[in-house]
Amino acid sequence: MSAPAAPSPALSARGLTRRFGGLVAVRDVDLDLTVGELHAVIGPNGAGKSTLINLLSGDLAPTAGEIRIGGTDVAGWPAFRIARRGVGRSYQRTNILGELTVLENVRLAAQRGRTTVGGLLAPAGRRRDIVAAAEAALATVGLASRAARTAGLLSHGEQRQLEIAMTLATEPTILLLDEPLAGMGPEEAEATGRLIAGLATRHAVLLVEHDMDVVFAIAKRVTVMVNGAVIATGLPDAVRADPQVRIAYLGEDA
Numbered sequence: 001m002s003a004p005a006a007p008s009p010a011l012s013a014r015g016l017t018r019r020f021g022g023l024v025a026v027r028d029v030d031l032d033l034t035v036g037e038l039h040a041v042i043g044p045n046g047a048g049k050s051t052l053i054n055l056l057s058g059d060l061a062p063t064a065g066e067i068r069i070g071g072t073d074v075a076g077w078p079a080f081r082i083a084r085r086g087v088g089r090s091y092q093r094t095n096i097l098g099e100l101t102v103l104e105n106v107r108l109a110a111q112r113g114r115t116t117v118g119g120l121l122a123p124a125g126r127r128r129d130i131v132a133a134a135e136a137a138l139a140t141v142g143l144a145s146r147a148a149r150t151a152g153l154l155s156h157g158e159q160r161q162l163e164i165a166m167t168l169a170t171e172p173t174i175l176l177l178d179e180p181l182a183g184m185g186p187e188e189a190e191a192t193g194r195l196i197a198g199l200a201t202r203h204a205v206l207l208v209e210h211d212m213d214v215v216f217a218i219a220k221r222v223t224v225m226v227n228g229a230v231i232a233t234g235l236p237d238a239v240r241a242d243p244q245v246r247i248a249y250l251g252e253d254a
């Protein structure tokens with residue numbers, strides 16, 4: 001009997017490149033994201049990790065390259081159209097509205113993911129869908145009991161979890177998470193890492209993260225970027241042992 005075919009990627013980027021004037025922030029990057037395979041992208045500050053997410057989400061247009069989702073090249077599409085293809089992203093800087101409640105923040109995110117231009121007066125059934133999606137997203141990240149709180153009063157770690165809930169509320173297939181653990185204490189980071197590992201069983205997850213303990217504990221595949229380019233990609237153990245990675249990133253002497 002033949003082995004079961006590997007699941008095909010939900011998103012495939014090829015030759016992805018972004019220049020800012022003379023600077024090549026992302027250089028000829030190939031990347032596959034598959035449901036069930038948590039793919040971490042690591043690299044020093046300025047390596048191009050957030051720019052890569054911005055290209056995949058449509059927040060920035062690539063200078064060159066392809067981004068295939070379900071057979072369609074979406075490179076250069078505006079963010080709202082890419083979002084409709086099932087891509088959700090979180091931001092490195094928390095993007096919440098501190099004056100609103102936790103539930104209101106997630107509802108707005110759910111609404112943004114669904115509302116078409118001119119469709120703000122959603123029928124009641126659609127509003128119920130939005131509330132249900134928002135509540136489910138809050139439950140997933142463990143913030144259900146905080147729904148009525150003013151978002152600005154949450155702890156820093158809870159605000160990062162809310163940021164993840166806001167991404168989930170649009171019910172994406174592909175999740176692009178930009179440093180979701182930034183600023184968390186070790187226990188909170190570990191718990192959120194477990195949450196993200198759980199999400200990766202039913203989403204294709206790209207995790208950009210500096211917390212190496214969490215990355216190497218939960219990633220199925222690790223890609224290392226330096227100066228915009230991929231210097232290594234593969235199974236976590238192989239990447240960790242790669243001499244180029246150790247010198248360029250993990251801070252070891254040659």
Ligand SMILES: Nc1ncnc2c1ncn2[C@@H]1O[C@H](COP(=O)(O)OP(=O)(O)OP(=O)(O)O)[C@@H](O)[C@H]1O
Nearest residue numbers: 020023025043044045046047048049050051052092
């Ligand atoms: N809009 C922009 N205009 C000009 N240069 C930019 C822009 N966005 C990013 N850059 C530059 O591109 C490079 C990559 O930046 P990017 O934010 O993608 O790095 P990063 O890997 O996310 O870093 P960090 O770990 O600090 O978040 C940097 O040199 C940055 O200054």
Ligand SMILES: [Mg+2]
Nearest residue numbers: 049050051092
């Ligand atoms: Mg960044």
